[in-house]
Amino acid sequence: MEDRVRVVIAEDSVLLREGLTRLLTDRGHDVVAGVGDGDALVAAVGELAAAGTPPDVVVADVRMPPTHTDEGVRAALTLRRAHPEVGVLVLSQYVEEQYATELLAGSTRGIGYLLKDRVAEVREFVDAVVRVADGGTALDPEVVAQLLGRSRRQEALDRLTPREREVLALMAEGRTNAAVARELVISHGAVEKHIGNIFLKLGLAPSDGDHRRVLAVLTYLRP
Numbered sequence: 001m002e003d004r005v006r007v008v009i010a011e012d013s014v015l016l017r018e019g020l021t022r023l024l025t026d027r028g029h030d031v032v033a034g035v036g037d038g039d040a041l042v043a044a045v046g047e048l049a050a051a052g053t054p055p056d057v058v059v060a061d062v063r064m065p066p067t068h069t070d071e072g073v074r075a076a077l078t079l080r081r082a083h084p085e086v087g088v089l090v091l092s093q094y095v096e097e098q099y100a101t102e103l104l105a106g107s108t109r110g111i112g113y114l115l116k117d118r119v120a121e122v123r124e125f126v127d128a129v130v131r132v133a134d135g136g137t138a139l140d141p142e143v144v145a146q147l148l149g150r151s152r153r154q155e156a157l158d159r160l161t162p163r164e165r166e167v168l169a170l171m172a173e174g175r176t177n178a179a180v181a182r183e184l185v186i187s188h189g190a191v192e193k194h195i196g197n198i199f200l201k202l203g204l205a206p207s208d209g210d211h212r213r214v215l216a217v218l219t220y221l222r223p
Helices: 014-026 038-050 070-081 096-102 116-120 122-133 141-158 160-174 175-186 188-202 212-221
Strands: 006-010 032-033 057-061 087-092 111-117 136-139
Touching: 006 014, 006 038, 006 122, 014 032, 014 116, 014 122, 032 038, 038 057, 038 070, 057 070, 057 122, 070 087, 070 096, 087 096, 087 116, 087 122, 096 111, 111 122, 111 141, 116 122, 122 136, 141 188, 141 212, 160 175, 160 188, 160 212, 175 188, 188 212
Parallel strands: 006 032, 006 057, 057 087, 087 111, 111 136
Antiparallel strands: none
């Protein structure tokens, strides 16, 4: 049996909310509130904290009413600021890098981001809830992989010189080498040299199956 923790669940699907409640209570934890939107989550935690009985952790869906965009993650960020002692574990249908990055900005104490599919791994999910409640971190492997991939892409782009970034930006606009040369007032040979350096720094080796110009532009455009 894990250490007993107090949980608030925020999920607009009543069926899923009840399912999560059952999973946690069956393992001896206390679900002290269940709500269906971000505002209700912030209010519930505030009321519990004011009464001197704050939850140890909240489990919140990233997308909730009324717009089903980012209400859940916004509520989570609000709670991080107002009640830093409360752990926050968010659930998402798929990896949303922007939200994961925002949640992880600053202290990663008591924070988690899991895909909803992970809930089916009951032991793994409950362990994540307890770990976040205890001030630890629980990140879905898919989240880690995508954030690490973005970090590596950014490191590669950071190796480009200002001129190389200008050339790559024009490539992303669909400009030909000749058009890039005219825009930057440099020779055609200089453009080719810059593009060669871009391919090298982005790790794009010559290949019959891949178009390096397209791959370079995709690297530049990815968030």
